[in-house]
Amino acid sequence: MEEFFETTITVNGTPVTRRVAARTHLVDFLREELGLTGSHTACEHGVCGACTLRVDGQILRGCLMLAVQANGRKVDTIEGLSDAGEIRDLQAAFHERNALQCGFCTPGVLMTAQELLRDRPEATRDEIREFMSGNLCRCTGYQAIIDSIEAVLIARRRTGRL
Amino acid sequence: MKASSFGYARPESLAEALELLARHGERAKLLAGGQSLIPSLNLRLSSPALLIDLGNLSELEGIALQGKDLRIGALTRHRAIERSPVVAAHAPLLAQAAPHIAHVAIRNRGTFGGSLAMSDPAAEWPACCLALGASIVVASARGERRVQAERFFKALYATDLAPDEILVAAEIPAAAADSRSVFLELARRRGDYAIVGVAAQARRSKGRLQDVRLAFLGVAAVPLLARRAMAALEGGPCDAAAIAAAERALGDELEPMADLYHSAATKLHLARVLAGRALAALAA
Ligand SMILES: Cc1cc2nc3c(=O)[nH]c(=O)nc-3n(C[C@H](O)[C@H](O)[C@H](O)COP(=O)(O)OP(=O)(O)OC[C@H]3O[C@@H](n4cnc5c(N)ncnc54)[C@H](O)[C@@H]3O)c2cc1C
Ligand code: FES
Ligand code: FES
Numbered sequence: 001m002e003e004f005f006e007t008t009i010t011v012n013g014t015p016v017t018r019r020v021a022a023r024t025h026l027v028d029f030l031r032e033e034l035g036l037t038g039s040h041t042a043c044e045h046g047v048c049g050a051c052t053l054r055v056d057g058q059i060l061r062g063c064l065m066l067a068v069q070a071n072g073r074k075v076d077t078i079e080g081l082s083d084a085g086e087i088r089d090l091q092a093a094f095h096e097r098n099a100l101q102c103g104f105c106t107p108g109v110l111m112t113a114q115e116l117l118r119d120r121p122e123a124t125r126d127e128i129r130e131f132m133s134g135n136l137c138r139c140t141g142y143q144a145i146i147d148s149i150e151a152v153l154i155a156r157r158r159t160g161r162l
Numbered sequence: 163m164k165a166s167s168f169g170y171a172r173p174e175s176l177a178e179a180l181e182l183l184a185r186h187g188e189r190a191k192l193l194a195g196g197q198s199l200i201p202s203l204n205l206r207l208s209s210p211a212l213l214i215d216l217g218n219l220s221e222l223e224g225i226a227l228q229g230k231d232l233r234i235g236a237l238t239r240h241r242a243i244e245r246s247p248v249v250a251a252h253a254p255l256l257a258q259a260a261p262h263i264a265h266v267a268i269r270n271r272g273t274f275g276g277s278l279a280m281s282d283p284a285a286e287w288p289a290c291c292l293a294l295g296a297s298i299v300v301a302s303a304r305g306e307r308r309v310q311a312e313r314f315f316k317a318l319y320a321t322d323l324a325p326d327e328i329l330v331a332a333e334i335p336a337a338a339a340d341s342r343s344v345f346l347e348l349a350r351r352r353g354d355y356a357i358v359g360v361a362a363q364a365r366r367s368k369g370r371l372q373d374v375r376l377a378f379l380g381v382a383a384v385p386l387l388a389r390r391a392m393a394a395l396e397g398g399p400c401d402a403a404a405i406a407a408a409e410r411a412l413g414d415e416l417e418p419m420a421d422l423y424h425s426a427a428t429k430l431h432l433a434r435v436l437a438g439r440a441l442a443a444l445a446a
Contacts, residue, residue, distance in 0.1 A: 002167045022170035022213065023203070044163060045201035046268060058241075058270040064200045065271065068170055069193075069217055112267065133352040134265025 012080030027062025049135035052108035101139035165203035194276035236275025400445035
């Protein structure tokens with residue numbers, strides 16, 4: 001018999017309470033229960049980064065956290081970052097430089113890139129590559145992704161957003 | 163793939179967690195960062211009846227200098243160790259090793275204690291604990307005990323932990339003023355588990371090495387101290403001849419296991435190459 005646990009999570013600023021099975025992953029809860037399908041799932045064992053979420057201000061793998069573990073925590077998804085305008089410049093840079101093709105990896109890539117921009121404003125190009133290494137992209141070959149992030153990093157530094 | 167169903171408990175104290183563990187025994191699994199356990203549940207390699215989530219036990223989290231030891235709580239995240247100025251000052255080897263563990267999103271969640279309990283033969287923390295002469299603190303309803311790292315990692319994915327015990331911390335002798343350390347590893351891609359790696363520390367004064375510690379990961383079922391290579395270096399100058407002697411000694415004591423991509427001979431070669439680089443860096 002499946003057991004359910006009452007779980008309250010603040011998702012993109014709004015608290016939601018649901019009864020969830022212990023085995024439900026956070027990313028599946030967001031996608032299936034709340035309809036937030038911006039975060040994707042592919043490998044489901046931590047390798048690809050398509051499921052990247054931000055919990056209490058830090059990125060993590062949405063497929064490697066149970067929804068019950070997020071009880072009492074703040075979860076931000078790509079929908080939240082996008083609606084808040086937090087990554088508008090990053091999205092524009094990706095668009096301009098063709099840093100996405102099928103777009104499957106893009107939400108996870110943007111979540112990771114935003115953490116890099118906040119966390120490592122002084123990052124060099126090599127450090128950007130290293131930081132982004134946990135997000136796989138099967139289409140772009142990465143150059144355009146790294147170019148876009150580097151451009152935003154430089155622009156944010158110049159405008160004092162960092 | 164998705165995990166099969168299981169029960170879930172979130173104790174609020176170590177005592178409560180120990181009591182749950184004692185009651186449910188091997189049917190229960192402790193959940194720390196979940197970065198190894200959840201993949202294995204997702205792949206249905208593991209199907210416990212109950213998960214005991216240690217996530218609320220803030221008493222197990224933190225880094226503190228206690229006398230001559232650096233104490234790192236089991237629930238301390240990889241990323242916290244990577245960024246800690248206390249670690250950089252008193253156990254720089256750990257700060258050097260941390261960036262090699264997986265990726266940022268995984269280091270934000272994975273815990274020090276989880277990695278030691280998991281005891282993956284290619285993991286960074288077990289080898290570092292061995293090189294640093296750490297003492298592992300474990301607790302059960304029967305009380306607390308300490309185990310030297312050299313006796314803690316027992317066999318492939320097997321440690322000295324009894325089924326009713328929880329790893330609570332590791333105590334690491336703080337680095338001496340004349341101590342130097344180097345961590346190097348080779349992996350196929352950034353963030354992958356190591357093919358071979360080495361954690362090295364020694365004190366260097368007047369051009370001579372003392373208290374040399376060389377621990378390898380990825381070369382056996384458990385992390386390994388290269389005692390013969392250490393002996394070849396102890397008390398002497400770290401010159402080209404000494405480094406060559408240490409590399410030769412590795413051939414007598416390392417018997418690497420081949421993996422899917424690398425033969426035993428390749429691994430031994432890589433271990434020697436890394437040892438040479440690490441020792442050159444210690445000497446520099
Ligand atoms: C894609 C990917 C790449 C990775 N690459 C690396 C790498 O390069 N190097 C590396 O070292 N690791 C790597 N990891 C694993 C990661 O470091 C894990 O965080 C770590 O192995 C386990 O820590 P955890 O806190 O996540 O433990 P969990 O997954 O929660 O638990 C792991 C095991 O330890 C037990 N356990 C946990 N805490 C305790 C405790 N306090 N007392 C007793 N038992 C306990 C659990 O019951 C379980 O059996 C990788 C993981 C992924 C998904
Ligand atoms: S789906 Fe989570 S890392 Fe691939
Ligand atoms: S754009 Fe298709 S996977 Fe990255």
